[in-house]
Amino acid sequence: MVTMAIAKQTLEDMLRRKILLILLIVAVGMIALGPSVGFLSPRESSVVLKSLGLAVILIAGLLITILAGIQVIPTEIERRTIYTVLSKPVQRYEFILGKFLGGLATVFVMIAAMGVVFLGVVAWQDAHHAVSREMVTGVAMTFFQMMLLGAMAIFFSTFATPVVNFFLTFAIFMVGNMSSVTESLTSNKNPATKLLATVLHYILPNFGNFNIQNKLIHPEQTLSNPTVFIFQNIVYAIIYSAILLLLAILVFDRREV
Amino acid sequence: MAAAVSIQGLTKKYLDVWNKAEIVAVDHLNLEVEEGEIFGFLGRNGAGKTTTIKMLLGLIFPTEGTATVLGRPLGDIEAKAEVSYLPEEAYFYETMSGWDILDFYARLFRIGEPERSKRVQKVLEDVYLDPKAWRRPLRGYSKGMRQRIGIAQALINDPKLLFLDEPTSGLDPIARAELRDVIHNVGKQGKTVFLSSHQLSDVELLCDRISIIHGGRLLALGKISELTAGEKVEIQAEGITNGTVDKIKSLKLEVLQTDGHIRIPAAEANQVSSVIDLVRGAKGTVTAVIPHRRTLEDVFVETVRKAGGDVSAADVKGGEN
Numbered sequence: 001m002v003t004m005a006i007a008k009q010t011l012e013d014m015l016r017r018k019i020l021l022i023l024l025i026v027a028v029g030m031i032a033l034g035p036s037v038g039f040l041s042p043r044e045s046s047v048v049l050k051s052l053g054l055a056v057i058l059i060a061g062l063l064i065t066i067l068a069g070i071q072v073i074p075t076e077i078e079r080r081t082i083y084t085v086l087s088k089p090v091q092r093y094e095f096i097l098g099k100f101l102g103g104l105a106t107v108f109v110m111i112a113a114m115g116v117v118f119l120g121v122v123a124w125q126d127a128h129h130a131v132s133r134e135m136v137t138g139v140a141m142t143f144f145q146m147m148l149l150g151a152m153a154i155f156f157s158t159f160a161t162p163v164v165n166f167f168l169t170f171a172i173f174m175v176g177n178m179s180s181v182t183e184s185l186t187s188n189k190n191p192a193t194k195l196l197a198t199v200l201h202y203i204l205p206n207f208g209n210f211n212i213q214n215k216l217i218h219p220e221q222t223l224s225n226p227t228v229f230i231f232q233n234i235v236y237a238i239i240y241s242a243i244l245l246l247l248a249i250l251v252f253d254r255r256e257v
Numbered sequence: 258m259a260a261a262v263s264i265q266g267l268t269k270k271y272l273d274v275w276n277k278a279e280i281v282a283v284d285h286l287n288l289e290v291e292e293g294e295i296f297g298f299l300g301r302n303g304a305g306k307t308t309t310i311k312m313l314l315g316l317i318f319p320t321e322g323t324a325t326v327l328g329r330p331l332g333d334i335e336a337k338a339e340v341s342y343l344p345e346e347a348y349f350y351e352t353m354s355g356w357d358i359l360d361f362y363a364r365l366f367r368i369g370e371p372e373r374s375k376r377v378q379k380v381l382e383d384v385y386l387d388p389k390a391w392r393r394p395l396r397g398y399s400k401g402m403r404q405r406i407g408i409a410q411a412l413i414n415d416p417k418l419l420f421l422d423e424p425t426s427g428l429d430p431i432a433r434a435e436l437r438d439v440i441h442n443v444g445k446q447g448k449t450v451f452l453s454s455h456q457l458s459d460v461e462l463l464c465d466r467i468s469i470i471h472g473g474r475l476l477a478l479g480k481i482s483e484l485t486a487g488e489k490v491e492i493q494a495e496g497i498t499n500g501t502v503d504k505i506k507s508l509k510l511e512v513l514q515t516d517g518h519i520r521i522p523a524a525e526a527n528q529v530s531s532v533i534d535l536v537r538g539a540k541g542t543v544t545a546v547i548p549h550r551r552t553l554e555d556v557f558v559e560t561v562r563k564a565g566g567d568v569s570a571a572d573v574k575g576g577e578n
Contacts, residue, residue: 005364009350016352079348084410087314087342087420088365089334256317 002090003098010072010102015109020064024110027060031118035125049125053118054138058145058211061111062173065146068103069153070165073252082257093249100154100245107146115139137230138212144237145210149173151241152205155248158255175200176207205240209233259328261418261449262290262313266322269308269473282308284473285322292417295440295450297460297467297481299557305473306453307345310420313451314342327418338366341411345422345453347403351396355386355406358395359413366414380409383442385435401432408439418449425456437463461553469557471564477556485551489523492532497541504535523549 014020034049076082076099086095119135152172156165175182182204185197210233269283283305290296300306311317313324315332329336349358359377368376381391384405395403404424411419424440425433433456440463444450454460460467461481469477477484495518502519505512508528513520524532529546536543 001367002365005361009353009361013350013352080344080346081348081350083311083314083316083344084342084347084349084362085365086316087337087340088362088414089337089367090365091334254318 002094003101006085006090006095006098007101007105010099011105011109014068014072014103014106017068019067020106020110023060023064023067024113027056027114028117030056031114031121034118034121046122046125049122050135053121054135054142057111057114057118057139058142060114061107061142061146062149064110065103065107065150066153066166066169066173068106069150070157070162070169072099072103072154073157074162077257086257092253096154096158096245096249096252100151100248103150103154104147107150108143111139111143111146134212137226141210141212141230141233144234145207148205148207148237148241148244151244151248155244155251158248158251172204173207176204177211179206179208206236210237259292260289260325261292261294262288262296262324262326262451264288264309264313264322264324267309267312267319267324268321269305269312269317270320282473283312283319286470286473286475288468288475288478290449290451291466292449293444293447294465295444295452295463297464298451298453298470299455299457299460299467300453300470301561304470306470307422308473309470310342310422310451310453314340314420338414339417340420341414341416341418342420343407343411343422343424345426347407349395349403349406349410352394354392354394355381355398355402355409356391358406359409362410363413368414376413376415380412383412384409384439401428404428404432404436408436412443416448418451419443420451420453422453423455424452425454425459433459457553457557467553469560471561474564476564477560481553484556485553487551488526489549489551490526490529491545491547491549492521492524492529492543493545493547494519494521494532494536494541494543497536497539501535501539501541505532508532518544 031053034052037048037052073082073096076085082095086092115136118139122135149169153165153169156168160168179201182197182201185193186201188194188197209229212230264286267283267286268281271280271282272278273280286305286309298306298309308317312319313326313331315337319331324331326333327336327339350361353361356377359380360373363373363376381388386402386405386409390398390402395406398406408421408424411421421440425436428436437459440450440452444463450463452460452464464481466478466480467484468475497519502512502514505519505521508531510521510524510528510532513522521532526548533543533546
């Protein structure tokens, strides 16, 4: 009950943040305008539409997740609202979980809104471009990717300032999207490069696996078993997020507010 | 009577950014607050009052010492269920309405419906918040209305013990008087109130016992009537020479002279006859003998000054009603 109460309050608070609403409106506007920019690319207009839509959802989702994640705990401390919450019979883990779930619900609502517009635009554009399972999966995988990123932002927010947290989370997202690069560097001859690449490759989350736009843009690329691949990535996101939240709780449990 | 709050040797030290210099915010504090009393916790800005309260609530952790709240160790969840806290200059979620904020806090106490709605309505009525404002977002509230929400959230769980940090600070006289009534009513219900305040007139009206801390150390503790005991007497006279004034000063009394008149603002009761004898012996006239009761402000200022602290107007707000 306590965790859900904090999550509900966080969701309601986040949905009233102007910056997040502006990001959502801009993203929805860009997706809605997708059909009119197809002529700018020599590719087939449907490919441009799908590519643009998923890219906009990813970028807007990324900004919304980072902005929500880095602020959710520092804002409570800065506004001193945390005093009236933690002085009540609230365990610190309930506070962290509530804040995470509230932030996650915010990201879900925003990605869902963008996703509905995206799928609607695709369906409206041409009957031949009917909404496919891959497109729905593409939007869903963006959400799970953001769940993992949000857990990371919450973890950093238990000890880092919002500015440091922003750059840390963003940098990890970028490096985590280049897993093929870090993997290739693990066989580098330079031992320092090899060590760094190995550490980065195995410790940082592999965000690249969540991007399935390529499959939509290049239908000729196929996965041997897409259901298993997607399921594995979802489980990976949940386990990795759980570990990050556990670490966040351990740090926050000893933090003075 | 059992102790609602028991503090033994509570100490909080902070290190500076270089981890070298040590700042002692609370220094081996010993204190007992009895159940059912309204206890005044006084001190200058930075004396360690808020730090002490935050340690008692488990928001920060002591460096040394122990304490119990309602017989339980610091940070205990079961104790927190029976405790409430109004922070100094409390902020609440601006976009939520007064009703929604109290509903949220009631959920944190695991109070289910329909009891939750009943409690929210009752505390809003208890703090005299205009019903028209109940469903309006907090960003449109005045400071006094926000403070009422602060008190209301501190009452939502029907607590046994309330920690109130400067509850009447910055309020207009009417709002202060109303909030004083609320705190007084809370005390009449047998609840314990731990009241940290600069408003000495409020403390004097509300509290049974007080403590004064300075530099994190306890300087005075006791009933207000005991601490303010010992009247001072003001004596006014005229027609005496400088020699007589010197004799009066030799009694270690402050003497103020203007146009042949003298005023001794604070003589002890047992010094009055000596001063009168000296004036009469010099063929002077005693024009007035006025007894003055010591105020809490006098006690506070004397106590802090004795401990080496300067007291500014910001530290003491005694008579602004």
